[in-house]
Amino acid sequence: MAFLEIRNLTRRFKGKAVLEDLSLSVERGETVAVFGPSGSGKTVLLRLIAGVDRPDGGEIRLDGVDLTEQPPDRRDIGMAFQNFALYPHMSAYANIASPLRAKGASEDEIRAQVREVAALLRIDHVLTHAPRELSNGQKQRTALARALVQRPGVLLLDDPLRNVDAKLRYEMRIELPRVLARFQTTVLYVTQDYREAMALGQRVGVLEGGSFRQIGPPETVYAEPATVDVARLFGDPTIILFRRRIESDGNGAWTEFLGARIPVGAAADAGAACLVGIRPEHVQVAPAPIPDAVAVVLDAVTPLNVRTLLLLKDRDGEEIVATCPEEDAARFPRGHRDVWARIDPSRALVFDDRTGLRLPSGRI
Amino acid sequence: MAGLELDNVTKIYRMRGKEPVLAVDRLDMAVGDGEIVGLLGSSGCGKTSTLRMIAGFEDATAGTIRLGERAIDRLPPARRNIAMAFEGYALYPPLRVRENIGFALLRGRHPRGEVERRVGQVAEMLEITDILDRYPPTISSGQQQRTSLARALIRDADLHLLDEPMSQLEPQLRAILRARIKDWLTGRRMTTVFVTHDQTEAVALADRIAVMEQGVLQQFGTPAELRDRPANLFVAGFIGEPPMNLYPAEIVADGGGPAIAVQSAAGAAAFRVPLPPADAAPALHERLTPGQQVHFGIRPHKVRLGTGDLSGTVLSNRWLGDQSHIGIDIGGCLLTAVTPDPVPGGADGTIAVDLPAAAINLFDAEDGRALFHGLQEAGP
Amino acid sequence: MQHHRQSAIARAIRGVLLTLVGLFFLFPIFWVVLMSFQTNADILRTPPSLFFTPTLDNYVALITGQLDTAVGSLKISYMRNLWNSLVLSSASVALSLLLGIPAAYAFARYRFRLGENIAFTLLSFRFAPPLLVLLPLLLYFQDLGLYDTYIGLVWVYQLITLPLILWIVRGYFEDISPDIEHAYRVDGHGWLATFLKIAVPLARPGIAAAALLAFIFAWNNFVFALILGSSDVQPVTVGALAFITASGIQYGQIAAGLVLSMLPTLVLALLAQRYLVEGLSLGAVKG
Structure with missing residues (x-):
């Protein structure tokens, strides 16, 4: 059994379930990032633990001991927070x-331990200050030090970097x-930030609609999302989705997007509606024709962090979002509207339109 | 439509028993006709006070504001011909979303058919077509914000003001709506000033960005200028996700010529970076003298890994789907690098690091002003 | 510039209006203070005049307890009344704090069956006309031996002070972020320590405000002590009745008595001001 074991946890507010049948196992020493949209019950989960x-309903066990009925001071x-x-x-020290x-x-013991954790978090010079005299970053470190100092079995961090500035946030990451x-x-x-979840979690648990939709290593959750909802929670800009039909012929089932044939695994029914998803960074855009590319119209170029967003429209008027490294943006000067786009079919994800589940990809 | 000109605009809040607060300090800014300008800064930097003075909700303590040919700073808000989207949405609860959006046009005696058509158009752009007949209290905060945006964007005003226009937008929609709104504003040549604390939003939407801090305009330039040629230390440390790596440093006369001796936070010597040769940057060599205290900066995604003379210890290495963030310790300095591709190797390994001369930024240690921006040209 | 001149005029008008309102409200106090330094003859003169020879006789009479009137000399116990007021008000507030703060905390933090009803019932004591309960209360008090005792009056005063403290302090407890208390629990402290070390210190400005307000209400009470006690336990409000004597109303002494009875509350208000304006959260929760 895992170190922290949560089974079938349920919490309702006014008859409405915020968490429902939630289960999670965390190994000793592991960091699991709990990621989900606001209102998905992330904070409720921490408060229950x-x-x-x-x-x-449900139970929480820590190192084999049932905590469910224990008061917070004995856990x-x-x-x-x-x-x-x-x-x-x-004072910060107190x-x-x-x-x-x-x-x-x-x-003596208190002094030694507070000093140690304060030095580690670089707040040893402000220990005599009252909280109102601390900067936001120092407050956040003090809160972290307080949670860490007793070396707890489990440490719960509720979006601790949300209220600090960008520089500090990246340093702390x-x-x-x-x-x-x-x-x-x-x-x-x-956290509510998928990048933070991927940067800090050895595993990422995607919380949505009251329970975990997927728990796995960050790369897996990003590249192989279990459902279309999970896929949409990752990426900035997020995955783009197009409604298509599954076709079938002698070579197996497939669907189509941007002129590319995307094979779908055997389980798919021919004629069924599906959603084709592709991440904007996997749409390759070129200012001049390239092999296998389709002619599209470039509507807008907007910078986005270290990448640049390209807003495209294909012949049928469907809106396609692509991104490219910011160095490449110079290839698309203002007014340059005729460009070519292509995708790598092996990067495309296909979801069942009804259940939202990802369909296994077929062989190319 | 018209240009906007702020001349020496100052705002001082005086409250009895308290020190007067200088919210905006002698702000000069010219927004061209059809230009989109973002006021960017953290809370309390004066950006919202500036917007409220332009809108007419606050009097300027000093200075003038001109919109086109008119001085508007003494006009009541209603006579300035300005459209505004409020941070708190300020929708009319008894009116349907459709009526909220078309309100100003109907009051301006536009034919009903035309109003319907334009409401439909802006609603489609902002993806609120399906809630046009709902009432504001029954829709989500993201939808309310899009309604408030639509109400401002539909108008033919001389100036459009947007206060934190996308703070509540659903994350999945944000990137694409920014692109569409920019397309909308540019296509109609709408002069726009918006306020935001989110630099991603500012960079995506604005033609030019005014970075403010403590009431003072720090830099007013295109996103690329702010990114590649930050005017001072504040802008350098504020812009970018992650922001620029910055360290205190000293100019030293090395055996092979002048170099930058970078210090760690603890003040110890961390590593050295050679100055670009004198023939490539003659002005720089004239300005720098050995012993001079400076700040050394390099943007995370200009750092080259796996090559170069410097060597560091990898603290963390994470692939985030479309970019890698790598934390490296070089002689006690924490260096963040961003690469578009995954970088092999896990934590605690050593890695070769190159800080290309073309990407070096130097700032004066005393007043923080920029001394040097590498050899690059400002990008697009 | 029209804009600005208008606002200057508006400021001037506002100033004048505020002064007028201030004069209107402060005038009675000013007049009472003047009266306390006048003889009855000066006070009753028509038309009244601002010019008179000030006298300390009224205060001397109050302090020595010897009231000399035209008809003769009368013993009064005004200083005793003042002391009673102090004892009754302080004891009532202290008892209310002891009972009210834990109750307020319970109402603020825990949802329990009939909780809101109980809280409202306590508040409703403030609406009930005291005269309604006074007669039966008098009979009970006489039976129980509580008539004319401090304990009896302090008990009845709870009707005034307890609801006030309960409702004001409850609001302050509700304003404290529950996360601060949760953090203390997670640190390993029990609920009692959390209440005493976190909740009560953080609600201190509210507790001070409530205590002050309750003290003033208790101090100004008239009817409970009039019916339920003799002059041995009666406060200044009732004691002032003694100046309505057979030979006439002693306006001078009444005014001096009023001034003396105002002083303690005034001093208290000034002392507590620091707590009343002190911020609540002190910036511990992100602002």
Whole structure:
């Protein structure tokens, strides 16, 4: 059995299920990113594990012990809240020391441990400050230090980087895994940002509609989403989808997009409606004809982070979104409207239109 | 349609018993006819005060605002001929979405058929066709925001103001709606000023971006200028996802010529980068003297990996679907690199790092002003 | 520039109006203070005049407890009344805080059966006309031996102070982010420690405001003590009745008594001001 084992967890608010039959196993020392759209119940899940909210059904076991009926102060869990939740009337030092005080540790021990975690998170110079005197980044680190200092069995992080600026966010994305490894902590990391989930989780759990739709390594969830909803939650811009029909002939089942024939695995019914999905970075666009490409019209070029977004329309008026590295954007000056686009059929994903499940891809 | 000109515009909030707050400090800005300008900054930087002064909800403490040939700073908001999308949407709850969007046109005595047609057009662009007959309280916040946008974008005003226009949009729609809105504004030559704290949004939508901080305009330029030629340390550290790698450094006279000695956060010597040769950047060599304190910067995606003289330890290496983010420790400096392709090797391995001379940025250590932007031309 | 001049005129008009309103409200207090330094003859003179020879006789009479009137000398116990007021109000507020803060916390943080009903019932005590309950209460008090005791009055005063404290402090508890308390629980502290170390300190400005308000209401109460006690336990509000004597109404002493009775609440309000304006969250939760 896994270190943290959640089985059939259900939580309803006013009769409406926010979490339903949710199950999750996390190994000791593992970091699982819990990713989902806002309102998907990510924070509720953490609160149930922490014990500050009670489930309507299911159980939570930590290292074999059933926690479900335990009060929050007897769970061996640390939690960093999204709004930091520092104690405003205590210094940063007293904030961090709080879990150790609760355990009845000696002042010497408290001082040593607070110093250690504060040094690691680079807040040792502000320990005497009150929370209102700290910058947002320092508040966030203080909250993190408080959650870490007692070396809890499980660390729950509720979107801790949401309220800090971009520079700090990227620094912490690099720093955090090392700090966590140092404490050998098992971590559930909640985020609304798919990139953060992929950057920090050894596995990513996609929470949607009250339970996990898919749990797996980040690359797998991104490249092989279980459902069309999971596929749509990843990517910026997200995957583009087109309604098509499954065709069938002597060579097996297939469907079509942008002039390319996309084989579909044997299970597909001929004539059934399907959704063809392709990620914008997998649409290759060229200013001049290239082999296997289809002529399309370029409507707009907008920069997007380190990539550039190209808004295209094909002959049937269907809107296609593509991206290219920002260096390539110079190939599409303003007013250049006639371009060519192609896809690699092996990159295309096909989903059942009715169930949303991904259909196995066929052989090319 | 017309250009907008802010001349020496200043806003000071005075409250009894408190220090006066200088929200906007002598702002000069000219927005061309048909141009899209984004005011970008963190909360409290003065961007919203500026927008409210242009709209007429706040008086400017000093300075003038001209729209086309007219000075508008003393006109009441209704007479400025400005369309605005509010951050809080400000939809009329008793009216259907359709009536909300067409409200100003109907009041302006446009024929009903034309209003219907135009409402349909903007609704299709913003994907709200299916909720046109609903009432605002019954639709999601993302849909409310799109309705509020539609209400502003449908009007033929001299100026369109958008306050955080896409903060609540559904993430899946955001990228494509930005492209469509830009297409809409450009195609109709609508002069537009929008406020945002989200640089991705600013970069995607704006022709030019005004970066503000503490009431002061830091830089006003195209997204490419901000990215490749940041005017000062603040802009350099603010723009980019992830933002520029920045470290304190000192100019030293090396054996082979002047070099940049980069220091770690702890103040120790971390690594050296040779200055571009004197014949390639003569002006730079004139400006720099050995012993001079500077800041050294390089954008994460200009860092080349697997080649070069520097060597670092990989702290993290993650493929994010369409780009890799790699954290590297070089002599105590944390360096972020972004590459379009996956990079082999996991954490704790060593990796060769090249910081191309063409991508080097230098800033004055004292006032933060940019000294050098590498050898590149400003991109598109 | 028209824009600006208009707003300057508006500012001026606003200033004048505020001054007028201020004068209107402060005038009675001003007049009472003046009266307290006048003899009855000065006060009753028509037309009234701002010019008189100030006298401290009224205050002397109150403090020495010796009231000299035209008909003769009368013993009064105004200082005793003042002391009673202090004892009754302080004790009532203290008891209400002891009972009300935990109750307010319970109402703010926990949802339980009939919770809202109980809270509203407590508030409704404030709506009931006191006279309605006074007569039966008098009979019970006499039976129980609570008539004319501090304990009895403090108990009845709970009708005034408890609902006030409960409802004001409840609002302050509700304003504290529950996450702060949850964080403390997750740290490993029990619920009692969380209540005492987190909730109560953070609600302190609210508690101070509620206590002050309750104190003032208790101080100003008249009818409970009039019926349920003798002069041994009666507060200043009732004590002032003693100045309506057979030989006439002693306006000077009444005014001086009023001034003295205003002082404690005034001092308290000034002292508590710091707590009243102190921010609630102090920036611990992202702002």
